[in-house]
Amino acid sequence: MAQDRVEAVERALTILEAFDSDQERFTLTDLASATGYYKSTLLRLLGSLERFGYVQRGSDGRYRLGHAPMRLARRHLPSRRLEVWLQPTLDRLVAQSGETASLIEVNGGKAECRLVALPDTALRHDLRPGQRWSVTDRSPVLAFDGGIMIGRFLHDTVEDGNWWLTLSGPQGRLDQTLATRYLDAAIAELDRRPSESQSGEA
CATH class of the missing domain: 3.30.450.40 (GAF domain)
Incomplete structure (x- = not known):
């Protein structure tokens, strides 16, 4: 139902869905293109996802999937x-x-x-x-x-x-x-x- 939707959560999940790809590392521009979100919005959401281990940012500034999804997958x-x-x-x-x-x-x-x-x-x-x-x-x-x-x-x-x-x-x-x-x-x-x-x- 529409009232059950949490926009910030759905945006974060949309970002994670972008990693369901043969491409392993993404620039901010790549993610903006894949999700349709502004870079400023992406940076805020990626910061939270990174803190919880769902994404990792490399020294080159590109993002890849973190360890948290794999850890959960191994458990369940x-x-x-x-x-x-x-x-x-x-x-x-x-x-x-x-x-x-x-x-x-x-x-x-x-x-x-x-x-x-x-x-x-x-x-x-x-x-x-x-x-x-x-x-x-x-x-x-x-x-x-x-x-x-x-x-x-x-x-x-x-x-x-x-x-x-x-x-x-x-x-x-x-x-x-x-x-x-x-x-x-x-x-x-x-x-x-x-x-x-x-x-x-x-």
């Missing part, structure tokens, strides 16, 4: 129990393949990285929790220059969502056959080891 999306359950699987996939392993959720035409494990190498696919991209179907497989992503749907392993396990890395190094084998084995293991939410444990 997916749940902390799901993170505890799946992170060891991602770590094992990295150890087996030497590539980036991730848990991806697809919803409303968008794929989003929820959990990730990175290999200890400079040449890798640097996914991060909260990173989003558009998809044309249910599959979250991401196309990127010089790289490849292999994904496997988690079937009924995870409830309430379209969840995928993926491996991604340089195209000349990531073997698709091995990646598929590792992912299928990981999903088979998860099927044998139900999560707390499935088993009904507290």
Whole structure:
């Protein structure tokens, strides 16, 4: 309802929505263009968002998303129990393949990285929790220059969502056959080891 709207809150949320983009850092001019707000208005709102950790301002004066949204996402999306359950699987996939392993959720035409494990190498696919991209179907497989992503749907392993396990890395190094084998084995293991939410444990 109109009387439930708080204009300052909606403006701050509009600013945060501007960061839902492939661009990682924004000048004040970029944000003014994206939101339609005056720079003076942006500066006041960005000051509050920065104090609470929702945005960070670099030494070059450009803004990027802060740690607060990612901290909240780690706590609730997916749940902390799901993170505890799946992170060891991602770590094992990295150890087996030497590539980036991730848990991806697809919803409303968008794929989003929820959990990730990175290999200890400079040449890798640097996914991060909260990173989003558009998809044309249910599959979250991401196309990127010089790289490849292999994904496997988690079937009924995870409830309430379209969840995928993926491996991604340089195209000349990531073997698709091995990646598929590792992912299928990981999903088979998860099927044998139900999560707390499935088993009904507290």
